[in-house]
Amino acid sequence: MEKRCQNCKYKVYEQVDTKEVWPFCACKDKELRDITNKLRIELNKYQVQYHIRDDKEMSDDVLPSCQLVQSAYDILLDSRCDKYCVE
Structure with missing residues (x-):
């Protein structure tokens, strides 16, 4: 599944990602974190190892990838x- 939104005001990149190929969600909305946490628990660890740390829950300073949020x-x-706008 390829779900990467364009022109999203929450989309950020790691400082070393000069080509902007791996977007992350900068929204700190608690509902968003809870939803992505629930999905993370259901996904295979191999699938999420590139998205977020191997914690039981994401802390406020961990940014999930756009694709994980969309999923x-x-x-x-x-x-x-509803945090994104796709064009």
Whole structure:
């Protein structure tokens, strides 16, 4: 599943990612964190090792990838993430 939103005001990149190929969600919304945490628990560890740390829950200073956030909304809620705008 390739779900990378364009022109998202929450999309950020690691400082070393000069080519901006791996976007992360900068939204600190608690609902968003809870949703991505729930998905993370259900996913295989191999699949999420490139998205977030291997913690039981994401802390406020950990940014989930855009794709993980989109997957959480799509799979768990069967809806689109309202934090993004796709063009």
